[in-house]
Amino acid sequence: MKKITLPLLATLLACLITPSLMAAPSKADIQASVDLRKHWQGLTRDLAFPARWVPDSHEFYYRLTVAGGFAFIKENADSGEKGPAFDQAMVAKGMSQAEGETVTALNLPFDDFWYEDDGISFLLHYEPWHCNLSTAVCAKKPQHSRPIADDEVRDLRMPADNHLRSSPDGKLQAHVIDHNLQVLDQDGKTLLLSQDGTAGNFYDPQTIQWSPNSRYLVIFRVIPGYPRYVTRVLSSPKAQLQPEVIQQLYPKPGDVIDMAQPVLFDLHTGNHTDIDAALFPNAYALANLNWRADSKTFAFEYTRRGHQQARLIEVNAASGKGRVVIDETSNTFIYQWRGYRHDVNNLGNEVLWLSERDGWAHLYLYDGKHAKVKNLITDGDWPVREVVHVDDTKRQVWFAASGVNPGEDPYFVHYYRVNFDGSGLTELTHTAANHHVSFSDDMQYFVDNYSRVDLPNMAELKKADGTLVRTLAKADISRLTAAGFKAPQVFVAKGRDGKTDIWGLIVKPQHFDPSKHYPVIENIYAGPHDSFVPKDFWPFGYHSGGDKVIGMLALANLGFIVVQLDGMGTANRSKAFHDVAWKNIGDSGFPDRILWHQAAAHKYPWYDISNGVGIYGASAGGQSTLSALLFHPAFYKVGVAFAGCYDNRMDKMSWNEQWMGWPVDDSYLRSSAVVNAANLQGALMIIFGEQDSNVDPSSSLQLVNALINADKDFELLQVPSGEHTVGRSTGPIDYVQRRQFMFFIKQMLHQQTPNWNAK
Template sequence: MSSSNQDVTPDFERSANLANRIQNAYIETTVSPRWIGSGNAFWYRRDFGADQFSFVTVDPEQGLRQPSFDHERLAKSLRDVGIEANADSLPLTSIDTSRDGKSVKFRIGEKIWEFRDNETLAEYNGEIKEESVTPLPSEQPSVSSEKSTFITFINLTKESVALFWIDYDGNPQRYATVEAGKSKSMQTYSGHVWRASYSDNGQLIAAFKAQDLDAIAIIEEEKPSVAKSIEKSSSLALSQEPESSDKPQALVKEYNVWVRDADGQETQLSINGTEGNPFDDTIYHSPNSQFAVAYQYTPEQTSTVYEVESSPKDQIQPRLKQFQYLKPGDNVRVDRPRMFDLTEKKEVTTDDALFQNPYSIDDMGWSADGQEYRFLYNQRGHQVLRIVGLNTQGQVRSVIEESSTTFVDYSQKEYYHEIRDSNEMIWASERDGWNQLYLFDLQTANMKNQITRGEWNVRSVESVDEEKRQIWLKAFGAVEGQDPYYAQLARVNFDGSDFTLLTSGDGTHTWTWSPDRKYLIDTWSRVDLAPKSVLRNAETGEQVVALEENNFDNLIQAGWAPTERFTAHGRDGKTMIHGIIIPPSQLDPNKRYPVIEQIYAGPQDFFVPKSFSTLTRQHELAELGFIVVQVDGMGTNWRSKAFHDHCHKNLKDAGLPDRIAWITAAASQSRSWMDLSRVGIYGGSAGGQSALGALLWHGDFYKAAAADSGCHDNRMDKIWWNEAWMGWPVDQAYADSSNVVHAGRLSGALMLIVGELDSNVDPASTMQVVNALNDAKKDYDLLFVPGAGHGVGSDRDFAVRRQRDFFVRHLMGVEPPKRNLG
């Protein structure tokens, strides 16, 4: 147990220095293939040390993996022409090579060179194959990523150019200068955005976003300047016009549907369109243009969120901001598809009984024979998802339908693929308790057969070969005995036969296809296993050649503690719950450490990491002397339907009983160093709701919580996410799950964090908790961040530091280092 006079300064220093210590300790080679010519041979860059790399060529047909060229000889040849070079750090980031490796071309600065037969180096005057990034239409903030890559900026202007990295808040950070006619390679990360501006006047030239593969960025004067702010383009919905001008064409004018004949004469077809109930401009013509469908709709209600920007950078006075933001129970746009006969110039009467109360209606197009128009009807409350068919005679039918007494997971599991030649459809459904694929006859609306089956889930469909009647899909949990969240690639026939796993290895998999789809690069990892990559035969899944096998030994030597996987039974004593444990690198098994759980229990996904990562933020927290855990409890996604249904009208549950059972089991299995009398929890957004909920509903177990940007009352949050799980109409279940309503139950220490300009979750949701806590005379800490948006608790370093200080005070009983000493 920590004492009040414990000196935690060394722990804080070790935590603060962790990122620097491990920065170059783990060098991962990601096999990012560059295909050679039109074949399936490829090369990739193999990283094996800080700024150390080589180039490898793989010939699948020969089953060969070998150096792309003689690196020592090329380095010597470059030095002979005055270019500094070492064999393990050549001054090039990309090559253009032949399959036999006899010719290798590459760029160094503004010059292109060719190295032939591992002997002759000469300047090359032709063009070479290079990956390039095109300028963005508008500058945007960088997206966080751990995928390292390079951009080589080539300055073709006549002036010096400054390079700025655009941070995650959209602010420029100057990094380098590229003189006119020169180039500069910058190590960066996929998703990071870079600005190129003239050095003398700061005029913006272009902005570029880094991709997964190393690439060049050409900076040219001819390129149009990029707007600094992101402009939302207002596009007018255009009618789907007939291919031939001699066919009748439907259009919308004066809120109603009209038809224009080939001679230009216009006739009004509808009469009840008004400003408050108009027809949408988009028209869906039948293939022969005899019929058309138009959507008459009632607009969504106006629901405005107001925010005050207290400290704008461009003025002294505060600024009022507002935006449209529907919340649960608000009136959504209601569409009503209507059929028109353009030849007879009349409406075809249809019954809307099968689509009376839509949350949304989405176009699915006309049948191949042009006799039926189809759309996807998502009923308000999300308990019915139905493909509706309107035929040209006015008959309305249900083609395929899903229903549930809880919810249909439309936002994550909706999938359909029409096979027009056979009038069939592949459809995803949880009707047997797991997300599987089914084949339907669109003519009869009958199910022909179940394509996939088992106690696992189809995560997504990669591709469909209609001629071979085969499907390639990503499967979660298809290998018995492995983590049910691990992804594998599989193939199956339309009739459900010949289900074949094409990836292998205990871990979660990603893959890249060769251009001819004869081979695939399979990479897998776990939180406790660095990535491995092999080349496989795409037909059989058999390994052709091993490519890379990474390890994290150097990380451990640098003071990084390996992440541990752990499984235990949940609340019911039989369902396995999966999570991870991160100890401090200085763990003393004879001491006892407080436990902190990172929580996000949003029902749209699962959140415990599955692939290998350094998880630096979590490890920094552990270095302060905590055991950090992360768990996926019931109510999260991609297990059975029954597992998922725990969230229905019950977001306050957040799987917390499963988390408590899991943490208790972890501490009882040879981990006596986990002190369950001192358990904290933190999370953002829905995780913020759950973190505070842990204190309200399970204050006997959780003693401290930090809640960032929380949606503390689901009636205050965005409509789609909350109605998806809590249902419609808004009922008592919403109040039952509200942290605001139950704020008086608070026990333990609470820290609330919110950004005043959060456009994802209304910041008033946090302030309503503050008000309720004040009324209940409860103590709490509040970190209110001017100018900040959603997730400020994890995006801003000072907010992260404040949370860590909070947990040190309340779980260790000691004061963190003083920072206001001048």
């Protein structure tokens, strides 16, 4: 019998330590985790964010981490001269006055901007803002055009932008009067006035498009859809005691949407023609209408309701007759948000078109005259992610793709150039990393900003052929590393088919001890519109919202392993990988996720899933959190769900019909957390903001109602005035995060949490 020595005894005891026997996180420990982001975010230097180019110039600008915050730098590619992109102190003064709270120059409340008019513009809390650079004045930009809610239903409470729209030759002007199109000559004389427009079938002035030769005009006549309003109560307004009622136009799956009819007007003959609607039956969208350069035709893209058919339709201006140039169909969905089309030389004789018909997103060159494919431009078991530039003269395409290079993370984005005939594929970015590239308008230069979770950002200026001009910035993370930051660990395991690699990250606590066992919590977002595991270094996220690596580390420091992975049903892999989400949002990739967790637990003794896995997520991640607890209760035991859409019938039409289809059927019920609320077995905390303008807050309350009716226990935190990103980028961030942390401590470590009310 082997003698038990003191070192061996210590090892055995360590193996027997369970999370419940570890020291409970103190109030100071929890507060340190809550404060981790604010304490660490300023520790990097010279970390450049992706660049933008000043239009029609060789000047570009980017955001850079400096002592005390962030500087915006502008640089000239030719001369190398650089300086401030704008007066940050002046903008800070203007924002302080506009927001009624102190904004400092090195901590402006936006990550990105663009030059516009006499200043800069940017987005803040979903809304466009503008700051004048000659005076310290910042304000929200006024809304001039009539909004189209979720791109489907016009908000008829708001007036349309009905200014006179001049023909290219300047001799005619068009607008809408009493729901009808009116065309005036230079003397103000009416040349044409339609007679069939009514309040229930009106001409939309915001859709007027003149032909280049000024002879023709096309405009949409619109039958309004159903104006569904989400009504919210602002319980605690800043400026008054009494609550306010807010109404938001918000189309939901299955609602009747606006019906748009393109109408062609010939100003020489006075005739007008309704384009044959048989070409675009049950239209969900008619988009990207443009006149060809010779004024002989115009074209537009059509998506059928249900997202299983897309077409390119061309209309002959002389006859008003339309024809289908490209007809794309799918048994599942066509991801039109990632669609792309380019009319070569803007004549329509040739068309570039993005399709997933062979199982991967690739570019095709079409013969526009004969409506058939000429050749495949890109080819391989990898997806085109974005088309950056097309040179019709050189017959070349610049594009981004991922998964091209064997042995690399298949999500790493690289940039390429290829000829129209598919020859000459040239990679422009060679480092094995994730690349963000921006080109000058003349395509002479590009800025390549690349990194990995374990490789801090490098920003380089390169010529169009990929040769290096100079290094712009190399991130210094020495202070961050000294504070205790360690890069997440990449982990790969096979998915449900036994063949496909599932990629994820493992975040360990700062003071990780491999001899201990740590319970595991998963940070989930499984929306089918993208992939979500961080591939860039910046651990705080390129944009304000979202719980990136630093948020995962803050939670891990309390005694957990925190992970994130992309399961099947998310984007940026093959069509088959993506199709798992079709009419199946509730799947959320869980068969892949569970296998990934089990593979990690098999490899690492400290990866403890013996008592179940915790999970948290926001928005679609909130819905997935409930799906984990309801549909996989033997594996997922504890969840915190933020701002979720818990029944896809309650959420915005555009996102949900894209993945769940139309008409609304029982697949919506199968994925619904509300319908399946009685299945809850684990511990659940629900958090949402009462002013969520992205997901109807009633979705959270309907879940609450269903849980009460099913006699289930749970915790609820409703944040007055909170928006969709409550607890992640707006609202009482620290408070909400602390509540989340303490819930996991109590439910997964089985420890008493500090009394925050005690003095």
